Amino acid sequence: MCAAGRRWGRRQRALLCAVLLAAWQAAWGQLRYSVPEEMPKGSFVGDVAKDLGLQLPEIRDRGVHILDKGRTQYFALHGKTGHLVTAARIDREQLCEEVQQCVMRCELVVEGKMQVYVIQVEILDINDNAPSFREAETELKMIETTALGSRFPLPDAHDPDSGRNSLQSYELSGDEHFSLAVQAGPGGDQRPELVLAKALDREEAAFHELVLRASDGGDPARTGTARIRVTVLDANDNAPVFSQAEYTVRVPEDVPVGSVLVTVTATDADEGLNGQMKYSFKKI
Structure with missing residues (x-):
């Protein structure tokens, strides 16, 4: 009898859970809105009361609230209007930088009716960043x-x-x-x-x-x-260039050995080792 009673108790609990799950799933709904990023706190997102057919007294009396699973509460329900509003400034790039479509999810819970509504809010990009x-x-x-x-x-x-x-x-x-x-x-x-x-x-x-x-x-x-x-x-693409193409010098035959007869000058437009020069006679 004890074993049979335990089995019957487990079946009752399982049946009760199934009934409750079916009730919650039957009440499950979904809403979708969009809002530009960087809107100030309290900005309008959507008319939840109108879209769900809720009366304002229901919102105040039946424990209707927004459940946001993230660390930051980004959305709230305005009790006097039934509007979904922003609860904080939303930076799309901070939340969804690598995602083309940024969608945030929260839930609206009506405790008195055992109803849960999924709310998806697409965060629209604004041009708030320069390359x-x-x-x-x-x-x-x-x-x-x-x-x-x-x-x-x-x-x-x-x-x-x-x-x-x-x-x-x-x-x-x-x-x-x-x-x-x-x-x-x-x-x-x-x-x-x-x-x-x-x-x-x-x-x-x-x-x-x-x-x-x-x-x-x-x-x-x-x-x-x-x-x-x-x-x-620099590349060694320039040759040294003399200041004159030809130097002509007249000297007396008795000029002393070691006398300076003429000074020649050349320049090289390259730099570094490519611009360094040395002088020598090719034919005497």
């Missing part, structure tokens, strides 16, 4: 004999916004010797490259200053910049 580069200035070194069309990777920018508000394009300005090419990465990201469009000459210009600008697609668009400094390395 930015990790380094404000980048230096590249190129030998002056670098072939035309050579490509050099440039730093890329990052924009935590999504959609059109994220990074859309790059632009290069500052010098006719270089142009910009943008390659598509495997994940659809843009990778800027510096292309040599005109031959370099260190003796003409040892440095080139460029500005790389990244823009998003917001209206108005927001931009970020990085300075690109190209240092041109």
Whole structure:
């Protein structure tokens, strides 16, 4: 009898749990709203009372409240209006930086009726971030004999916004010797490259200053910049040049040995070892 009674008790409890679960599931509903990020606390999200057919006295008397499972309470129910409002400022990039669609979930519980409603709130992106580069200035070194069309990777920018508000394009300005090419990465990201469009000459210009600008697609668009400094390395592309092509000297036949007859001068436009010279006679 005792064993049979225990089995009957377990069946009763299981039946009761099944009935309660069915009751909760029958009362389960779902609402979906959207709100822009960075709205101030207390901003309107949705008219919960109207959408669920709840009367304001029910909200006050039946223990209706919002259950948010996160550490921060982002939504609240306004008892006088039945509106779902923001309970804190929401930063979409902080919550969903790597997610294209940012949806937050909370529950509205009506304790008196054993009803639970799931509320999904999509956080809409606003253009509150500009593209930015990790380094404000980048230096590249190129030998002056670098072939035309050579490509050099440039730093890329990052924009935590999504959609059109994220990074859309790059632009290069500052010098006719270089142009910009943008390659598509495997994940659809843009990778800027510096292309040599005109031959370099260190003796003409040892440095080139460029500005790389990244823009998003917001209206108005927001931009970020990085300075690109190209240092041109010397190649031994210049020969020494004398100040005159020919030196003519007249001397008397009795000039003393060791007398200075003429001073010749040559210059080399290269630098370092490439510009160092020594003089010698090839034929006497």
